[in-house]
Amino acid sequence: MKIGNTWGDWLNVNEDTPIEYVDLCYHGYVCQLMHELASDLGKTDEAKQFSERMNQLRQNFAKQYVGSDGGLTVHTQTAYVLAISCGMLTEAKAIEKCSLGLAERIRSNGIRMTTGFLGTRSILPTLSTSGHHDLAVQLFQSRDFPSWGYEVVNGATSVWERWDSYTIEHGFDGFNGSNNAAMNSFNHYAFGAVMEWAFRHLVGIDTSGIGFQRILILPGIPSPKLQSRDVNVPVIDKAHAKYVHPIGTIECQWHVIEDKSVSEKSIGENRQIALNVVIPANTTAEIWLPTSDASQIQENQRPIDQDSSISVLRSASGVTVLQVSSGSYRFQFAQ
Incomplete structure (x- = not known):
């Protein structure tokens, strides 16, 4: 399989999710959106095609990434988030098991995220809709690295490209002092997608x-x-x-x-x-x-x-x- 680029869950915190996994989940997400659009527009044939395609993708996902115990075989926060938010799991028990796995990974990491651009958009909505709203609130309010609050206490007035675009310890060189400061936007929307959660699930x-x-x-x-x-x-x-x-x-x-x-x-x-x-x-x-x-x-x-x-x-x-x-x-x- 030829991969155009390997950005995937860009700027995650030391927890890469395989690009093939990300691509399969987002393929499914696009099919879901197209099915909804076709249905709303009354295009029944197209809606059926996208629904059938989505079912095929779910079967492929189960074959490749769901173990014999019903749990995922890719163990990153983003993997758990995408499996639920992109609709790759449909059975209630599978979704519950996945959401519990996500919550456990967050808690075992000191109630901290490891997600990059793709996982962060959906991590709080996924928690809130799967019975872990309080945990989503804790992440939203956190001041520890990585978090939105960490940016605020370090002087942010807009959302950064990196979780550690600036730190007291290393300035513009990041949390561990090794960032490439040449790629460091201080007004970058990706992590700001959290406000969708704030409107829908908090307010x-x-x-x-x-x-x-x-x-x-x-x-x-x-x-x-x-x-x-x-x-x-x-x-x-x-x-x-x-x-x-x-x-x-x-x-x-x-x-x-x-x-x-x-x-x-x-x-x-x-x-x-x-x-x-x-x-x-x-x-x-x-x-x-x-x-x-x-x-x-x-x-x-x-x-x-x-x-x-x-x-x-x-x-x-x-x-x-x-x-x-x-x-x-x-x-x-x-x-």
Whole structure:
């Protein structure tokens, strides 16, 4: 097989993922995107072709990179991330095993990433969607090398090309003093792709269909049990974002309501969450709240059953899903 270049997971931290593995995963990812595009455009024949091609790629992936125990045979953080995010695994058990493997590799590395350009884009979304959202939050807030926070504490005002474009110890020569300073951009988008995670999985603005006609609000509030790894960096307790779309501006803001009367021992027990949402005209939204007790949810200091624009779709397993029409909403509930 002829390989055009071997950049692959460029600028990873001493954990190369085979280029053949990366290529197969991204081949699958492209097929997924083309299947979705063809389906949305009503091109059923093309959609079928891409679906069949994707199934072939999954079979090839399983043959080459899945062991007899159901686990991956390539053991890098990026390998685990791409297997899930590129859709190479479909069975729930396989995805769970892979996500647990990813979480274990991160924890065994001191809650640090090793991913380069390709793995970093999807590492936090993969963690959040596979049951490890708190770990994703820890990586996002880290100040240790390599991390976005490490750049900030070393003077960054934009995202760097390298995780170690500058260090106090070695200046522009990198974390170990051996970087090529001639290739060292200080305004480079690749690692900045993390903000897709921030919008979708932390603040919680997403869509369930074409063009945001059906909006999803899924606030990614860290669990009450999450503890900060650094006393100087408290766990995220608020987030706010606006998404300016042709249909109008979608806004979501949440914060944990501090209760100074609660003892330190009982912090996190039935804590109150405030969520403010703006849904543009001519759209509807599903709002997923991390509580299974719909009766205690209030909107503008009133029970939600008193507002005809709000309906409860379901409430179970720690989540209540609301449907709302366009407008501004101010929710409060106990988590």
